[in-house]
Amino acid sequence: MPSSHPAQVRIPFFSPGTYVLIGVTAIGFAFGLVRFLLGLGTVTNLSDDYPWGIWIAIDVACGVALAAGGFMTAALVDIFGKHRFHVLLRPAILTAWLGYAMVAFAVFFDIGRYWNIWRPVFNWQGNSALFEVGMCVMAYLFVLTIEMTPAILDRLSAVQGKAKWLWAQALPGIRIAVTVIKVILPLFLVAGVVLSCMHQSSLGTLMLISPTKLSPLWYTPLLPALFLLSAFMVGFPVVILESILAARLLRREPEMDVLGDLARFVPWTIGFYALFRIGDLAIRIGDFTRLPGASQIVSFAVELGAGVLLPFFLFSRRSIRNSSRWLLFASVLVIGGVVLNRINVYLVGYTPPGVVSRYIPSLGELAVTLAIFSSIVLLYRLFVVAFPILPARTEDDREHVRWREAQVSGFRGARVFRFAGALLLLGFVILYLAVHEEALSGRIGAVQWAKTLQPFRGSASRLGQLEHAGRPEGYRRYYILNSVILNADEDYFEPVRFSHTAHDSYTRGNCGVCHHRFSLDGDDRVGEELHAFHAQLEIVPEGACSNCHDMSSLYIQRCDSCHWASSEGPEENLVGLKGAYHRQCIGCHEEGGGGATLPTDCISCHYPHIPDHSLLVQVPERPTPQQVTANCLSCHEHVGRDIKRTAHWRWYDHRRFSETQLTFAEVDTSESRMLANPNLRYCLACHIGVPGFESRLDFTDETRIDCLACHDTTGTYRRDQAGFTSALDLKVIAERVGRPDRRSCAQCHFRSPGGLNDKLEALEAEFEGREGELDVHMGEIDMRCQDCHRTSQHQIAGNVLGTQSNPLRITCTSCHGKSPHGVVGFVGSHLDEHSTSVSCEACHIPVGGRQAPIRLLVDYSKPLAEAGSQGGTAPIEGRGFRAEEKWESNVVPTYRWDNGVRRMRGLDTEVDLGEVLEMNPPTGVYADPNSLIRPFIVREAVQPADIETGRLVIPKLEDGLWVHRDWTRAIQEGMQELGLPFSGEHTFVQTRFYTSLFHEVVPAREALGCADCHEFRAVDCRRCHSGITAKESQEMVRSIYPNVKGRMNFEDLGYSADPAVSNGRFRSMPLRIGSP
Amino acid sequence: MSFDRRCFLTSSLTVLASVSKPQAAANEAKSGAGPGGVGCLIDTTLCIGCRQCEDACNRRNSLPRPVTPFRSKEVFSTVRRPTSAAFTVVNAYADPPSADQPRRRETFVKKQCMHCIDPACVSACIVGALSTAEDGAVVYNSDICIGCRYCLIACPFQIPAYEYHEPVSPRVRKCEFCTDLSAGFGANPACAAACPTEALTFGSRIRLLEMAHARIRQRPERYEDSVYGEFEVGGTRWLYLFGRPASELGLPSLPEAAPPRLIESIQHGIFRYAAVPIALYTLLGCVMLRNRRRRGLQEPASDAATKPAVHIE
Incomplete structure (x- = not known):
């Protein structure tokens, strides 16, 4: 039997194994460093569904469990007086102390706000099991430190070497310290055991907070007890393992006699645990509501079989207990079983509802965990080399003698220190009581701040008497649904523009679909349910209200006469105004009226409010257009991609809707303006490239998109023909961007290079403002262009050059329904019948160019000497050539069958020089049921063509025809630039271009009779x-x-x-x- | 020996006294408002999945704008959970919300912090960073939070989310009922205000429960005859009305007992007045003293005499 007093181990600290461990530790802590620099998410696989990983399950939970050897041995030796195990005490305490220190250290890696780790000391939360654990671990670490102090003081009092004199001076102090420790140690020994029992069990309590997430294989109200019992169970095996391993690594003989003795306790502790564990399962297994998964069952079986039952039998056998190898094996089994148990409870058994993914620890997590454990081994080696921990092997027992000298007998201050120690413990107890009382009272200091919050006093109030007393004077055809009630709450949208008439026609005159209650008395807010009221009178209401009622005498309530703010008013369940609107709308919209697909997304009816961009736009002073665009795209990331698909950007997307495929170089021989490739500057008058774009055609560069062309709200931004006014401060404009309105579109579409109405359709300057009654939509009810030209991802529904530019069709019926005339008496049904063959426009746009004249003819074969206006509006500035033109107002349209497809003619079309060339005739025919009669403005031109090839040609205008007025030369220049042949001789052909009429819709009373x-x-x-x-x-x-x-x-x-x-x-x- | 017995007796008495007492005390609801206070009723049969609530939540809480715009329905292809960047999410489940709405294709279920009356997260929090406000909202104080994420473990609804990619001061993020801490105002949810169909109704929880049961009474064919959240885990402040069983709609089936009750009764049952620890201490102290005496080590008797006397008041 080795001598029972501890001594330093006389071996060098560094060894090959040490270097490996240092390497492992360094790698792990490198990962740890990354965690501190970049956050948990970078290093770990933790997620919102699996917030705890192996850093908690292994580093902390297993760390604490495996440190149980310390208190178990301390209890065995010092409390139960089994002094023959004394040799095991110091190494066991050291292991526990290192274990706890590393647990505390590991916690720093895992908790996010590690700099707040001290908070629990002051912010008590006595209801929290984690608080219990944290505080107990902290206190126990303190106790362990006290228990460790004798070893350290021993070493200090025996320091030899150069500083001997200094130590000699310090020795009396150290001796006093040794004495004091010795005096108070018994108090803390017991406290350590108690604290251990408390937090070992509380670690089990932790997971009781999630009864629905923890698998029933592990969830039991007994979990705290099981954790404590398993700590009892694993304590001695850890000591055995530590002792045997240390002996092997430090090349010593294991203390087999003592260990074999110690192992005799183990079957009891295992048995006790197994009894509880299995008994508990047996009782609960009938009540399992959730079935554990396969992996859980396997893990559970291994835990119980290999970690509990097998070692129980091994430890029960004396022969095994006396063999160091078998003992080591059995101890490893028990330890593995407990480790697996902790992993099972914290990770494997933790299955949150509705979560399909699983948690697998990341490389970084494994590395840090390995580093924690290897640093424990390193520190252990360091301590046994530096301090008297392990039993001495030499006969030199000076240290121990010295220790014995410091016996407490006759120490006068013993009582005082003992009292102080007791007071410290008492203080802890009182603190503990206070925490629990505080928690039980429900007035936890830490959470008192929340009590200072005042309940919210809503500002929503009912309408004033005057506001809702106003009954509708009469039927209104159009409403802008806006109200203080609606705007009171989170309001991200502009008011809805609600066509009352259109919706009327959907319900075929049945007002009761929406106005579901009505009151006979103006003061009665609630009124009668319409159908119930009719049922009382034994009437089954069908069809339009006007079938039976004289509508002028009926009294229909406004929605907001009943519906105010949400849940306000006499009836608790009364829907608020916003809810009333939406519920009435969404039901029908989801069902779809008359087979039509009605919009159910928010932005089909609402425009979102645009946030104040002055806070968002970040451009330098006096930015270039490209800088502005780059800034727009930095937030509106996908818009560049969207724009690149639109007709505003691409110049060649007409193929899907026309018979001829055209490219941008060929497209615009269409009417007469001849604005194709050689004259690019004029293309850019509408196509939204930033200035200078024409010099470098790059359709991939998103920063060349000119956002301000449409989104300027100041009205100052100008794209003059092909350029910008450089005097503008684009920063000011960029900070005020917003939704395009009619003015924005008008910039290009109402005023094209040729002047008003020179563009393809009759859109007049008056539409920019609201004055005039030229168009019922734009004038009377002030609709925006995009109300009809529905826009999605910058794809704007509408036509380009008479053909559709994208698949978002807009038709009158999308708002007005398929039987728009249905409720105006019996004429209605006759009118509705027209819709199978006649487009709405045919009757509702009786003439084109009602105010500004339309150019009906341009004859380039007859140039005029004087450039200037001929009855149209002012032409492009600097245009040096003017042909004979004919302008007219109130043009009666030409009616043709139209099915939406045009036969487009371009530069590749051979022309019969003697005949009139139809540039884009509609392809509808009488026999085609999809063709409707549609009004067109036919615009004629006489323009140049190659005599030999019989194809249209394009002259160069700027720096060409306008300067030298030589057609042949200009055509040669133009065709050369296009890369197309020109024979050198041209003639003039007559062309005809069809413009469909969509705007200038007149009110019903002015439509054709x-x-x-x-x-x-x-x-x-x-x-x-x-x-x-x-x-x-x-x-x-x-x-x-x-x-x-x-x-x-x-x-x-x-x-x-x-x-x-x-x-x-x-x-x-x-x-x-x-x-x- | 007689001394040991006395020690044992005193300690066991203390244990008995402490175990018998705490149950009643522990059952008192510790939340500020009790079952009263605010609440929010979600009528899933009215929800149209427009995600305006998500948008409103995003704006009110100044969360990062998501890549997919809120009007996009693409997000419904997966079942989402609240994250640190979105405190509320709407999930779509195939089949109509209720038998009387056959034309609807999907049921939409909004998910956010349920604001339990007896919240597990509040009970779990080690420092009291999570707490129940006077009106019942479960609110968060990042100043004292240590980032242990025990609240994420505790929550039966999988709600709190954590800023894993924040290296220095990550926060636990969740719906706080739009409580405005800086202004000191309580619950005032932006999502409820933004809901276009008033599928969300904010108000007093008690009255909302009445309202919910009234709706069920009025239209029994439309609604399942229970209000989710009325009893689950001790009652939640967010209440759901369903036209289909809640289990089909991604909400967990939960017991009526609040998780903190068991854990707190263990905590306060065993540890109240530090009774069990003191008893254990006394017991072990007596054992140690006896063994020391037996070994004949010199130990003044006062050691044993003072300790129990000090601890048992």
Whole structure:
């Protein structure tokens, strides 16, 4: 038996194994450093679903469990007086102390706000099991340090060497310290055991907080007890393992006699634990509500089989207990079992609901964990080399003698120090009591701050009497749904523009679909439920209200007369105004009215409010357009990509909707302006490249997009023909960007290089403002362009050069429905019947160019000497060539069958030089059910063509024709630039270009009357309705534009005669003509 | 020997006294507002999945704007959970919200902190960084948080999220009922204000419960006959009305007992008045003293006499 007093181990600290461990530690802490620099997410695989990983499960939970050897041995030796195990005490305490120190250290890696680690000392939260653990571990670390002090003081009091004199001076102090420690140590020994029991069990309590997440294999209210029992179980095996391993590594003999003795306790502790563990499972297994997963069952089986049952049998056998190898093996099993148990409880068994992913520790986590454990081994080696820990092997037991000299007998201060120690413990107890009482009282100091929060006093209030008393004077066709109630809450959208009439037509005049209650008395807010009220009267309401009621006498309430703020008012469940609107809308929109797909997303009805960009735009002083765009794109990342797909950017996207494929170089021989490649500057008047774009055509560079062209709200931004006014401060403009309005679109679309209405369609300057009644949408109800030209990802629905630019079709029916005339008396159904063959525009746009004249002809073969206006608006500045032109207002359209597809002619089309060339004729035909009669403005031109190839040619205008006025030379220059052949001789051909009419929609009262197209006798009401007088009939079917003769030529369209007389395209008239 | 027995007796008595007492005390709800206070009712049969609540939440809490715009429905292809950048998310589940809405294709379920009446996270928090405000909102104080993420473990709804990529001062992020800490104002949720269909109703929890049951009574064919959150884990302040069983809609089936109750009764049951530790200390102290005496080591008797006397008041 070796001598029982401890001594330093006389071996060098450094060895090959040490270097390996230092390497492992260094690698691990390098990962640790990364964690401190870049955050947990970079190094670990932790997630919101798996917030704890192996740093908690192994470094902390296992670390604490495996340090149980310390208190177990201390209890065994010092409390239960088994002094023959004394040799094991110091190494066990050292292991525990290092274990706890490293647990505390490891916590720094795992917790996010490590600099707040001291908080629990002051911010008590006595309800928290984690607080319990944290405080106990802290206190126990203190106790362990006290328990470790004798070893360190021993060493200090025996220091030899150069500083011997100094130590000699310090020796009395050290001796006193040794004495004091010795005096108070018993107090703390017991406290250490108690603290250990507390936090070992509290570590189990931790996971009781998530009963629904922890697998039932491990979740049990007994978990704290099981944790404590398993700590008891693992304590001695850890001591055994540590002792045998240390002996092997330090080349000593293991203390087998003592260890074998110690191992006798182990079957008892294991047995006790197993009894509880298995008993608990047996009781609970019937109540399992969730089935554990396969991996959990395997892990559980290994834990219980290899970690508990097998070592139980091994430890029970004396022969095994006395063999160092078998003992080592059995101890490893127990330790492995407990480690697996902790991993199971914290990781494997932790299965949050609805989470499919699993947690797998990352390389960094493993490295740090390895580093923690290797640093424990390193420190252990360091301590046993530097301090008297392990039992001495020499006969030299001076240190121990010295220690014994410092016995406490006769020490006068013993009582005082003992009392102080007891007071310290008492203080801890009182603190502990206070924490628990505080937690139980529900007035935890740490959370008192939250109590100072005042309950929110909502500012929403009901409307003033005046505001909701205002009943509608009469029926309003159009509402902008805006209200203080709606704006009171989170309000990210502009008011909805609500077409009352359109929605009326959807419900076919049934007001009750939305106005579901009505009151007979103006003061009655709640009123009667419409259907219930009718049911009382035994009436089944069907169809339009006006079928039975005189609507002018009916009293229909406004929505906001009942619906105010949410849950406000006499009825708790009464829906607020916002909810009322949305619920009424969304139900129908989701169901879809009459087969149409109605929008259900927010931005189909609302425009979002645009945030104040002065806070967001960051450009240098006087930025270039490209700098502005780059800044826009820095936030609106995907917009560049979107823009590149649009017609505003691409110059060649008409192919899908026309028969001919065109490229940008070929496209615009269309009407007469000849603005193709050789004259790029004029293309850029509309296409949104930044200035200078024409000199470097680059359709991939997003920063060359000119955002301000559309998004300027100041009205100062100008794209003059092809450039910018460089005097503008783009920063000011960029800071005020917003949603384009009519003015923005007007910049290009109302005013093209040729002047007002020189662009393809009749869009007049008046539309920029709101004055005038030129167009019912833009004038009367002030709609924005994009109300109809629905825009999604910068794809703007509409036509380019008469063909659709993208698949987002806009039609009248998308708002007005398929039976828009249905509720205006019985004429309505006759009008609705037209929609199978006649477009809405045909009747509702009776003339084009109602204010500004439209250029109907330009004859380039007849140049004028003087450049200047000929009745149109001012031409492009600096344009040096002007041909003979013809401008007219109030142009009666030409009507053609249209199916939406045009036959586009470009530079590759061979021209019959003697005939009129149709540039973009609509391809609809009489027999095609998808073709409708649509109004067109036909614009004629006489423009140059190559005599030899019979194709249109493009002259160079700027620096060309306008300067030298030589057609041949200009054509040669132009065609050369395009890379197309030119024979050298040209002639002039007559061309015809079709512009469909969409704007200048007149109100219903000004739309075409029946007799504007049809013979009166064909549409005479008396043909069928016998009760109508001739006068009434004449009034009803009268002509609105009697001065226009022969507006509709039915024969040209393919009818044999007036369809009202003969037959429609696909159905015959039910009644014989002329029967009044 | 007689001395040991006395020690043992005193300690066991203390244990008995402490274990018998605490249950009642522990069951008192420790949240400030109790079952009263504020609440929010989600009627999933009214939700149209417009994600305006997400947008409002994002703005109110100044969270980073997501790459996918809020109007995009692409996000519904996966089931999402609240993150540190989105305190509330709406998930879509196939099939209509209720049997009487056959034309609807999906049920939308908003997910956010449930603001439990007896919150596990508040009970779990080591420093009290999470706490229940006077009106019942569960609020967070990053100043004292140590970042241990025990609240993430504790939450039965998988709500709190953590800023894993923040190296120095990561925060636990979750819905705080739009409590404005700097202004000192309590719950005032932006999502409820933004909801276009008023599928979210904010108000007193008690009245919301009445309202919810009234709706179920009025339209029994539309709603499941239970309000999710009324009893789950001791009751939550966010309440759900469903037209389909909640288990089909991604909400966990939870017991009625609040998780903190068991853990706190263990904590305060065993450790109240430090009874068990003191008893254990006394017991072990007596054992040690006896063994020391047996070994004949010189130990003044006062050692044993003072200790128990000091600790047992």
